[in-house]
Amino acid sequence: MKIGAFSPEAPFLPALARLWLAGEGSPHDGLIILPSRRAAQALAGAFLEANGGQALLLPRIVALGNIDEAGLLLSTGFALPPAIADSRRQALLSRLILALNGESGAPTRLGPAWALAAELASLLDEADHAEIDLATTLPNVVAAELASHWQKTLQFLQIVTHAWPDYLTDNGLLNPARRLVKLIDAQAEAWRAAPPPHRVWMVAAEGTPAICRMARVVAELPQGMLILPGFDPALKDEAWDALDDSHAQGGIAKLLASIGARRDEVVFLPAPSSAPPAKRGTVLSRALLPAESLDVWQSEEALNITGLARLEAPDEAQNATAIAMILRGALEVPGTTAALITPDRGLAALVAAALKRFGITADDSAGEPLAQTPPATFLRLLARAAVEDYAPLPLLCLLKHPLAAGGMPPQDFRDLARRLEILSLRGPRPSPGFGGLKFRLKTERQAERDFLDRLEHLLRPLALPETLPPTEALRCLITAAESLAATPEATGASILWSGEAGMALSELLLEMLGALEDMHEIRRDELAELLDELLQGAVVRRPRAKDGHPRIAIWGIQEAALQSVDVAVLGGLVEGVWPAPAEPGPWLSRPMRKLAGLPSPEQKIGQAAHHFFSLASACRDVVLAAPLRRERAPAVPARWLTRLEAMLAGSKLALPRHDAASWAAQLDLPQARQRRTKPRPTPPVAARPNTLSISDVATLMADPYALYCRKILALKELDPLDEESDQSLFGDIVHAGLASFFADKNAAARPNAAQALTASLLAEMRQQRPRAALEQWWAARLERIAAWVIGEEQARRAANGAPKALLHEVSGELRLGHFTLKGRADRIELGANDMVSIIDYKTGTVPNAKAVKSGGAPQLPLEAVMAEAGAFGEEFRAKVAELAYFKLSGRAEAGEETRPFKSAEEIAEAIAKAGEALPELFAKFARASTAYLASPHPSRTNQYDAYAGISRRAEWEDEPE
Secondary structure (H helix, E strand, C coil): CCEEECCCCCCHHHHHHHHHHHCCCCCCCEEEEECCHHHHHHHHHHHHHHCCCCCCCCCEEEEHHHCCHHHHCCCCCCCCCCECCHHHHHHHHHHHHHCCCCHHHCCCCHHHHHHHHHHHHHHHHHHHHHCCCHHHHHHHCCCCCCCHHHHHHHHHCHHHHHHHHHHHHHHCCECHHHHHHHHHHHHHHHHHHCCCCCEEEEECCCCCHHHHHHHHHHHHCCCEEEECCCCCCCCCHHHHHCCCCCCCCHHHHHHHHHCCCCHHHEEECCCCCCCCCCCHHHHHHHHCCCHHHHHHHHCCCCCCCCCEEEECCCCHHHHHHHHHHHHHHHCCCCCCCEEEECCCHHHHHHHHHHHHCCCCECCECCCEEHHHCHHHHHHHHHHHHHHCCCCHHHHHHHHCCCCCCCCCCHHHHHHHHHHHHHHHHECECCCCHHHHHHHHCCCCCHHHHHHHHHHHHHCHHHCCCCEECHHHHHHHHHHHHHHHHCCCCCCHHHHHCCHHHHHHHHHHHHHHHHHCCCCCCEEHHHHHHHHHHHHCCCEECCCCCCCECCCEEEECHHHHCCCCCCEEEECCCECCCCCCCCCCCCCCCHHHHHHHCCCCCHHHHHHHHHHHHHHHHHCCEEEEECCCEECCEECCECHHHHHHHHHHHHCCCCCCECCHHHHHHHHCCCCCCCCCCCCCCCCCHHHCCCEEEHHHHHHHHHCHHHHHHHHHCCCCCCCCECECCCHHHHHHHHHHHHHHHCCCCCHHHCCCHHHHHHHHHHHHHHHHCCCHHHHHHHHHHHHHHHHHHHHHHHHHHHHHCCCCEEEEEEEEEEEECCEEEEEEEEEEEECCCCCEEEEEEECCCCCCHHHHHHCCCCHHHHHHHHHHCCCCCHHHCCCEEEEEEEEECCCCCCEEEECCCCCHHHHHHHHHHHHHHHHHHHHHHCCCCCCCCCCCCHHHCCCCCCCHHHHCHHHHCCCCC
């Protein structure tokens, strides 16, 4: 039995290539079996380098996880039933789940069922790789006295113990993992019976039972050899005997035990001399020792940490920038190669983006999730918009997608989409569908109405029935997507399905259309979630970019296996990332998995530890990167990093902190900070407004700069997108309904006045067409408001008599020299005593008395000034004796009257002060020297300032004047 290993510090693939070329026989005559396809591709490059860049015929290189009959050259007489396609398996498992009709907690929608089917498929693969018969082992793992949900789980898993095996048998199919096991066993038996006349080398650091059987056969072949990557020779016997599944050498220990080999039988193979510093593997080995052997940490043996460094950035953004700077810095040395190695795809994307800042393109070799590519996001946004009846937010996301063109020149389409956004999509959410959007548009906006008509026509295929087959839903989605993506120069199909991402999406959808045939019907609102699940896990691996840097790489953990570079950044060394949580899965607890014969979850921790040990040992310079915070929470460094630092601290050593964290922190800092002062715009008098509303006056007093922006710069804040509070719409309904009802000043005195006012309010609500979800709730609130208002009105009439004149929503103007004050009174009446009452309706917050008296809320006093000057009509030119607010919420307390002034004298004083201050204010801002200051009164500063960005408020707010 021949078993070999290189030193942990040796670059594995270059060493393997050199050893093969130095061996007996022709280089092309033989077979090398590697764990992954990426390693097989990298080995081909290592052969070329080892041969001095000269072309040569290579041996057959096979990735063990992708073998088939052709790959291992099995005899033509060997035949196995075909494997069921993954998509078809998931579709059939989904159907079995839905057939339970919700029993045992099974989902009843296809999307969740599809996700659960993926978990079932994973369980099937685990069992097949472990060669476990779940039908035999599962009934014994749940004791009768355990909680009922475990019993339900066991009932649910009858899908994989009974229904699924029966289906495979009836249709002459095999699970993919089961077929792979049979292929591996068949090849091993063929070699055992007739050893090949050429070299066969197999690389493995762990293995399923079938891989272990093949490994033994290869090791026993006359020209065979099993090679263990990342084998640690420094472990003592007692530490080796104490290894568990979570240790970096746990997989190798199990592999050797399963083939009946001892550790001392492993032969060390010669390796190139250009290896990392000697004994680095020893340092890492000691850090990863089992708990039983930690007394070795007390040894005074010198530890060599040359080439190791720690990167400790404060957050993810600086961490990515620092890593990019390390990779860029490596290029300063000719011929140096560098790579980020991480399981965190988010970190990979951030670093790739940061590298572009330095003109470096580095694609993530782990691939890009298909769901995040432009054509897939286009389909997902389209499905979401249709499911939500073209609500503003999902519709606008769809219209602003780069692929949306609607048969028009893309720029014209974008322009119309932006205009539609302003006119119809912002503010309170319209009623559902295109009808609600059209209702929002003014009749004269013909271009926008035509645009909506075009969209409605293009998206008509998505006017789906309430239930339909999932394949029909997908076909309708594809039809609508192709229509919406078309331009005058190209069809939607040629745009959507082009490029690597488009072709991958097309192939996936074609596969899914076949897999979902004969599936149960779905509801139309399931389309978006179903599409998301169908795309889950699909990856686009693009060819290396033409402008990609040849010496910079970004690898996932699996892609980096067996590879090495001069400078390696091991990124994402955070608990929950690297290593990922050791979850037992959704079906069984850890003890139950053990009873069923399934691998322990800790084996995945051991695999991650082995990758860490191998990569940190074999690369020349290694930076261990873990940010202090991740996803806005403190990050816990990976256990191996914590152990390494603790061990070094015991020897009064520490990992050097890499300077890149400091570089990243300073990269965007200005050399000097220029102090900003508050803006003091002084526009010419001719540009200043001479007509102001009462609300404008309030703004001018509190924040003149805001009025400057709104009136002089003509900058208006956009309404929120898809606003759901709808408070302003509710206020409009109340004001309009009351005005309509009180057009007859005696309406409140008639019988059934409350019902009549309710009808007026409800009619206004129907005319405004709020969201359907609000109508019933608002109807109840409006009914309570009507009852309160009529009760209050009748009480006022009983106390004061019928008013001589009563108007609602009446507008007026007051000329003051060159200035005009405009205002609108919600309710103004001339009482039987020939005095005027002004009441303001509020459906939201009512100003407090202090704000009204101090001038911070000048609405009522200014309306009184206007009334006494005859601005609201000669009939109301009289002394104002009452100023009040009616708070009309329609909630438990339907209405409330608030009087900011306690007496007629206070009202008269407030009116006089307002009448005097107003001309002074107008005169002040009529002078060219008067500046429109930003927030001149700190006590009145608006925390929500729409113009804070324009005034650069954050740059001067805390600065001394």
